[in-house]
Amino acid sequence: MRSSRPLTGRGRVFVRVAIAFVLLVSLGGGLGLAVEGFEGRAALRAGPVGSLVPTDRTCGKESCTWIGTFTSADGAVTAHDVELRDATDVGRGAPAPARIDGVRLAEDAGAAYTADYAWHGPVVNGAVLALVGLAVATGLVLMLRRHRTTAASARTAGYA
Template sequence: MMSPEIRLVRARVGLIAGLVAVALFTVCMLALAAASSVEAYRVTHGSGVAGVFTPERQHCTQRHGRRSWGSEHCSWSGTFTADDRSVVLVDAELRDDLGTSRGDGRPPPVSPAYVDVRADAEVVHRPADWWDGPLLATLAVLVAGTGLVFRLLHWYRKATRPFESAHR
């Protein structure tokens, strides 16, 4: 049987390790979300080339997650043409389903659409792209991280309760 002092030390080490892991995970996920939203915001608000995206091919993939098992995510590839015709990308990708699902007909052209010719010129952004997905992902990470912290604190209190009550 483990002594109460060792049990307390193990609980403290477990709490600290858990909090560090949650903090690192949250920081990494927030950095990824921020990088994605900063690029899309920058492209749609100044440094991108404005134009029209004409969807041509639909690409659908199966999602495999606890809540999304069997659902699909679709995106479109097609031609991006700048308003001034200075840039034409034949196989550009718009990471949006445009309100369609597998097998639906081709949606109308998307305007305005933006590309960053200095960076990833194959990805087309829409004006709402900078906040929609990354903001929701950031909120989900913050909620999950907060939930994990409270769970770790609950576990720590439960693990140390018998020791504390015995030494009062």
């Protein structure tokens, strides 16, 4: 059985940079998704109730999101440029509703959530992204160790 060639200095550096990149992206992205889900949960439990008047929309690849002005039911809280997060997909050509009632404002006033917002999805997706990233990084670390032991055994056998 023939073993693989040992990694060169550049190869080891590349694998280490890849490990750092995978960890940064997966843990950062996973944490960001989970925070969004928990923020939505907190807003749905204790955020001020009110309405959102859409003034604009921001669109991604598949759907759009309403951006507008939130006003609490008692008129005490007003927030501008609030992003609405809900379970309804908004098309690019969909007309803006006059007002969306029954939304709750997040603590940072950057987002409002409707009652149909499923906060479980972002939390689960964030956890899965973090776990997959950790698995990939672990695989890269094990590959780096295997190549390191292969190089050491080749040197002791006199092949290098």
